[in-house]
Amino acid sequence: MRVLEMLQCVRIPGPCPVKRTGKCSDFHGIWEVYNPTLDDLVRGSAAGDWVPVIVPQSRWMNRFWTRPADRDLYAASVGGLPTEDELALGSRRRAVPSSLSQQEMERICRYGEVSAHRSPEREVFDRGQRFDASAVSIPGQRMPRPHRPTGTDPALLDWSAKSRWLAQPQPCQHCGKPASLLNDQGRPSHKVCQEQAAG
Structure with missing residues (x-):
């Protein structure tokens, strides 16, 4: 995804x-x-x-x-x-068109037998x-950033839910450094970066 x-x-x-x-x-x-x-x-x-x-x-x-x-x-x-x-x-x-010649079908199942033939690994x-x-x-x-009246605090978001935590850090959408949290839109973000952006 x-x-x-x-x-x-x-x-x-x-x-x-x-x-x-x-x-x-x-x-x-x-x-x-x-x-x-x-x-x-x-x-x-x-x-x-x-x-x-x-x-x-x-x-x-x-x-x-x-x-x-x-x-x-x-x-x-x-x-x-x-x-x-x-x-x-x-x-x-x-x-x-295929250039292969027809061969009689082998009727013995050889699944699981040890063979010297190995298909090459495909590049990922x-x-x-x-x-x-x-x-x-x-x-x-x-x-221009919207003017915030003096003395008001930036919007604080609730980051306590387990669903906000990532199994592996991903780049923060604001600063690009590894972040372990998801914002309200489900995108990787640091708490500080998101709250500053929310202003």
Whole structure:
């Protein structure tokens, strides 16, 4: 499962993913891993809160679940996304006749027998790392922070629920450093960063 995060260019490692050099003031999309419980995925997919999506990469297809709004925004930015049916049709178009000769079927089951033949291990492309979604870019605009009257405290959020804690730290959506908590939108965030943003 992934969510479409918008990060300011200066917070993304390496050069600007759009200009391919230097940095800009825009916000660029990143597909960030989201790790809910299996029950959350089952309930969310049944309710339509999570939808399957296929994102083509240079050498493979990424398949994952995301929020409908994230899928629609990304699809609109790249001119649409393929479906499983379209991928299957494309595979049939590329199919070539087999050059294998017919052989009589072996009628002895050899399952579990020790054999010297081993299939090569397939390369794992998705190891849970974030990947580029810079087709979704938003111009950076300096918005003045709302004026808070003197003597008022920032909004305090309740962080005591067990459901807020992540099994493994993930990048905070505000500062990018590892965070062990989820905010009210289910995104990784430090308590201090979220309360400062809530202002």
